[in-house]
Amino acid sequence: AQSVAQPEDQVNVAEGNPLTVKCTYSVSGNPYLFWYVQYPNRGLQFLLKYITGDNLVKGSYGFEAEFNKSQTSFHLKKPSALVSDSALYFCAVSVGWGGGADGLTFGKGTHLIIQP
Amino acid sequence: DAGVIQSPRHEVTEMGQEVTLRCKPISGHDYLFWYRQTMMRGLELLIYFNNNVPIDDSGMPEDRFSAKMPNASFSTLKIQPSEPRDSAVYFCASSPRQGLSQPQHFGDGTRLSIL
Numbered sequence: 042a043q044s045v046a047q048p049e050d051q052v053n054v055a056e057g058n059p060l061t062v063k064c065t066y067s068v069s070g071n072p073y074l075f076w077y078v079q080y081p082n083r084g085l086q087f088l089l090k091y092i093t094g095d096n097l098v099k100g101s102y103g104f105e106a107e108f109n110k111s112q113t114s115f116h117l118k119k120p121s122a123l124v125s126d127s128a129l130y131f132c133a134v135s136v137g138w139g140g141g142a143d144g145l146t147f148g149k150g151t152h153l154i155i156q157p
Numbered sequence: 158d159a160g161v162i163q164s165p166r167h168e169v170t171e172m173g174q175e176v177t178l179r180c181k182p183i184s185g186h187d188y189l190f191w192y193r194q195t196m197m198r199g200l201e202l203l204i205y206f207n208n209n210v211p212i213d214d215s216g217m218p219e220d221r222f223s224a225k226m227p228n229a230s231f232s233t234l235k236i237q238p239s240e241p242r243d244s245a246v247y248f249c250a251s252s253p254r255q256g257l258s259q260p261q262h263f264g265d266g267t268r269l270s271i272l
Binding site: 075077082083087090092131144145146148 | 161190199200202205212213248250258260261262263265
């Protein structure tokens with residue numbers, strides 16, 4: 042079975058500082074990894090994904106994430122945080138080629154709070 | 158382009174009543190997913206369809222829950238009879254042909270309260 046861990050319920054960052062939201066995963070097979078963001082009373086919005094290729098992937102709103110196979114991690118990063126980045130962030134994993142049909146498994150989410 | 162459309166946005170009903178949640182996926186998307194979000198359990202995949210066929214319903218909590226996709230543009234999630242512990246936000250999402258390697262597009266959800 043696949044799983045995702047987001048070890049921090051909340052991350053607080055001052056505006057203008059770099060931010061990191063952590064994610065580790067477990068799958069049997071090659072992973073497809075995703076980050077989504079959720080604003081209040083809205084559905085999840087896709088930020089970025091890793092399927093294959095370069096370990097550093099860039100996404101929407103200046104976010105990027107680094108795939109680390111040895112550490113089974115996919116941390117979300119941004120060089121300079123904005124107050125408008127405050128939201129709930131979800132990491133998700135599905136099994137890539139050679140895997141099954143378990144669908145997408147989400148972490149429990151991390152509240153990102155950017156302080157002015 | 159219209160995104161994933163869910164209705165109703167809010168539903169309040171008494172326990173024991175039948176509840177039907179509706180979803181219209183993005184046109185041309187072959188995959189449709191139903192999720193449930195609660196504070197305690199986070200975001201859970203309930204069931205997903207490929208080309209209108211249910212692929213994995215292992216996340217459906219009980220026989221009280223059922224989902225159908227009669228055609229490519231419509232899906233329902235039904236709870237009968239409803240219970241207070243079913244209170245949650247239910248999301249529908251769709252994705253294109255490549256399925257699990259592609260981003261899912263989420264609707265804005267149905268907030269369900271069972272009294």
